[in-house]
Amino acid sequence: MANHVLLNSVEHSDLKIITTRSEKYGDNLWFSPTFVDEIRSVQAHYPIVFHKDQNSGQFTPVALFGFEQQENLFLESSKWCATYIPLSVQRMPFFIGRQDVTTDGGTEQQRVITLDIDSPRVSKTQGIELFLEYGGNSQYLEDIAAILETLHHGLQGNDNFVNALTSLNLLEPMTLDITLDNGANHQLVGFYTINEDALNSLSSDNIVQLHKAGYLQAAYLILASQVHFNDLVALKNKRVAQEE
Structure with missing residues (x-):
C-alpha cells in the first residue's frame, strides 16, 4: 500500500x-490513465480504451499495455519498449x-x-x-x-470529455477475442470504446460542438489507436514464446 x-x-x-x-x-501496469491533450502522443504507440470505475461509474480514457492484470508487454530487459511513456507513469x-x-x-x-x-x-x-x-x-x-x-x-478535463461522449451515446462496451500462435485463447472484456458508426452519424451541429471543444480529433485518434491491438498481440506472442 x-x-x-x-x-x-x-x-x-x-x-x-x-x-x-x-x-x-x-511498472507491471496493464493500463494507465491518459487525457485529451496527451492522446495524440499516446495513440502513436498504444491502444486507447475507456475504463469504467465500478464504484463511481466514471469513465476514464486509458492507454492499454497488456491483456491482464500486472502484464505490461512493453517491458523488456529493464527498459520500456516505446518512445513515449504516458505522464501518469512518468510521474x-x-x-x-x-x-x-x-x-x-x-x-x-x-x-x-x-x-x-x-x-x-x-x-x-x-x-x-x-x-x-x-x-x-x-x-x-x-x-x-x-x-x-x-x-x-x-485528468480534471476528462470529466467534460467523457460527458460529451456519453451525452451523444458514443461509448459502447467492447470485447476482444485473440488466439495466440500457440493456440491459447484470450478475451479482453470490461473496457469501452467509441462507437464509430454513431460518431460518423452525428448531426453537423454535434460535430461542430465536439470540434470546438477539441474532442472530435481526440475521438478519431482513439479509434485510430485500435490498430495497436495487433502490436499488443505480437508482443504477447513474443512474451509467451520466450517463456515456453
Missing part, C-alpha cells in the same frame, strides 16, 4: 529516485496532494507534491537526486513538478 508523505528538502534531502523501467519498480512515485495554507484572507488549500516513501524507486544510494547539494530543487524534480501540473489539469 502506498505511503504518501509531503515532499520537503529537509527530511528528504538525501533521497534519490531510480528511473529504470522494471516490474520490480512497479511515479510522485502524486499531487493538498495542504491547508493560512493567509491574511483565511485558510485555503494548495496543491503540493507528495511522495510514496515506500516505493521501491526511492533510494539513498542510487538514482537521480531530488534536491541540489546546497539547496533548491534538482532539474529532475522541476520536471516532475511540471508533469504533475500537466497531469492534474489534463
Whole structure:
C-alpha cells in the first residue's frame, strides 16, 4: 500500500529516485490513465480504451499495455519498449496532494507534491537526486513538478470529455477475442470504446460542438489507436514464446 508523505528538502534531502523501467519498480501496469491533450502522443504507440470505475461509474480514457492484470508487454530487459511513456507513469512515485495554507484572507488549500516513501524507486544510494547539494530543487524534480501540473489539469478535463461522449451515446462496451500462435485463447472484456458508426452519424451541429471543444480529433485518434491491438498481440506472442 502506498505511503504518501509531503515532499520537503529537509527530511528528504538525501533521497534519490531510480528511473529504470522494471516490474520490480512497479511498472507491471496493464493500463494507465491518459487525457485529451496527451492522446495524440499516446495513440502513436498504444491502444486507447475507456475504463469504467465500478464504484463511481466514471469513465476514464486509458492507454492499454497488456491483456491482464500486472502484464505490461512493453517491458523488456529493464527498459520500456516505446518512445513515449504516458505522464501518469512518468510521474511515479510522485502524486499531487493538498495542504491547508493560512493567509491574511483565511485558510485555503494548495496543491503540493507528495511522495510514496515506500516505493521501491526511492533510494539513498542510487538514482537521480531530488534536491541540489546546497539547496533548491534538482532539474529532475522541476520536471516532475511540471508533469504533475500537466497531469492534474489534463485528468480534471476528462470529466467534460467523457460527458460529451456519453451525452451523444458514443461509448459502447467492447470485447476482444485473440488466439495466440500457440493456440491459447484470450478475451479482453470490461473496457469501452467509441462507437464509430454513431460518431460518423452525428448531426453537423454535434460535430461542430465536439470540434470546438477539441474532442472530435481526440475521438478519431482513439479509434485510430485500435490498430495497436495487433502490436499488443505480437508482443504477447513474443512474451509467451520466450517463456515456453
